[in-house]
Amino acid sequence: MKNWFKELGPGILVSAAFIGPGTVTVCTLAGVDFGFSLLWALLLSVIACMILQEMAARVGIITQSGLSDVIRTEIKNPLFRHLSIGLIFSAIVVGNAAYEAGNISGAVLGISAVIPSYTFNTGMLSLNLWSLIIGIIAFIILAIGNYKVLEKIFIGLVVVMSISFLITAAMTRPELGALFKGMFIPTKGAAGILTVMALIGTTVVPYNLFLHASLVSEKWKNRSFLKTAQKELFWSISLGGIVSIAIVVTAAASGVVNVATAADLAAGLEPLFGKYATWFLALGLFAAGISSAITAPLAAAYVVSGCMGWGKTLTSRRFKSVWAAVILVGMIFSSLGFKPIEIIKFAQVANGILLPVIAMFLLWIVNRKSVMGSSVNSLRVNVLGIIIIGVTIFLGAKSIFGVLQSL
Structure with a gap:
């Protein structure tokens, strides 16, 4: 058991990254609006997440490089290479900078559910103190530049999230028959396709690939650890999926209505439970927000390093400058009071x-024998x-067509 925890x-x-404010928000709204009827979509999303993340982990261990670095070196046509890297760069880096405001704001929502937030005015600006504090915490943790320290912090945050959301779900005493029906019998009910897309986008997050x-290339230095990485991934993603399901269950079984955020749900639970x-619930939301506030800038820094061919090191100045810029953007937009909820929901759909596009790049790479050797995809994994x-x-x-029709 001790050796298992070391791995x-x-x-x-990755679990900490996808259980962020976006996940909490989308799962809360799915539960409040549609009950247990979309649990099947969440379950399939978790399975899809496992399949794609296993491919990404295999690429990292075999090549000892990041995915963006492998894509950059494997695309030989200069025009296509520049277009591809430009797409990845803009989608992940710019997207994560926008996400960071939602991540920090999500952590603030968690704190504000139990401790009133404090704002102070500086000339024309009104700044939220909690946003600044959370951004500074994320900055300090990443500035340490030690991967083993990061691991310990995130294991702690995931434990806090898991316990918090699972206990809250148990307190609502859901009807198990309806729960299992929603999980294993696909129905869309009154839900729009955008809600299903949001559930997929909040679970299978492109930047996590x-x-x-x-991360696996940081931790494991040769292919002998491939089975270990796959086993660790399976249990970690499974735990993340259980936590997401617990959030939907809490929202569906609570009977609380008129909910816009998980903080509203937390407030609505008090008179009932x-x-x-x-x-x-507030503690879980805070842990989800602060964990994603660290992983989003970290992922952006890895992507930029790979796109630019800088190599990867947590302690390099260029690497630090990227994640610092992402945190700074998030702190500014969060502290200025921009409402993150609609942005978060839109971002989940955009992710979906x-x-x-990102999955096609990944599937192409993981089937190249020149890159993967004997560790290329099997036929079964390719079909999946x-x-x-x-x-x-x-x-x-379908979601784009629906949006165009509504214009």
Whole structure:
């Protein structure tokens, strides 16, 4: 058991990354609006996440490089290479900078559910103190530049999230028959396709594919650790999926209505289940926000390093400058009071649309014998990967068509 805990790390960081304020928000709204009826979509998303993240982990261990670095070196046509790197750069880095405001704001929502927030005025600006504090905490943790320290911090945050959300779900005493029906019998009910897309986008996060490939190459230095990485990934992603399901269950079984954020849900739980329910949910939201506030800038830094050919080191100045810029943007937009909820929901849908593009790059790389050697995809994994890409393309096209029709 002691040796098993030593192997925890990259998968736990991926779980911490996808259980952020976006996940909490989308799962809360799915539960409040549609009950248990979309749990099947969440379950399939978790399975898809495992399949794609395993491919990314395999690329990282075999090549000992990040995914963006491998893509840059493997695309030989200069024009296509520049276009591809430009797409990845803009989608991940700019997207993560926008995400960071939502991550920090999510942590603030968690604190504000139990401790009133404080704002102070500086001339024309009104700044939220909690946003600044959380941004500074994220900055200090990343500035340490020690991967083993990062692992320990994230294992702690995931434990806090897991316990908090699972206890809260248990306190709502959900009807198990309806829960299992929603999980294993696919129905869309009254839910729009955008809600299903958001659930996929909040679970299978494109930037996590880049983050995971880089993290496994930091931790494991040869292919003999491949089975270890796969086992660690399976249990870590499974735990993340259980936590996401617990959030939907809490929202669906609580009976609380008129909810816009998880903080609203936390406030609504108190008269029904007591103040401890509010505290547990608020603590989970805070842990989710601060964990994602660290992983989003970290992923952006890995992507930029790979795109620019800088190499990867947590202590290099260029690497630090990228994650510092992402945190700074997040702190500014969060502290200025921009409402993150609609941005978060839109970002999850955008993630779902971006996912098939990134997944196609990944599938191409992991089938190249010149890169992967004997560790290329099996036929079964390729079929599953193609199905995932096909489903996400179909859902993405349908969601875009729906938006265009509404204009």
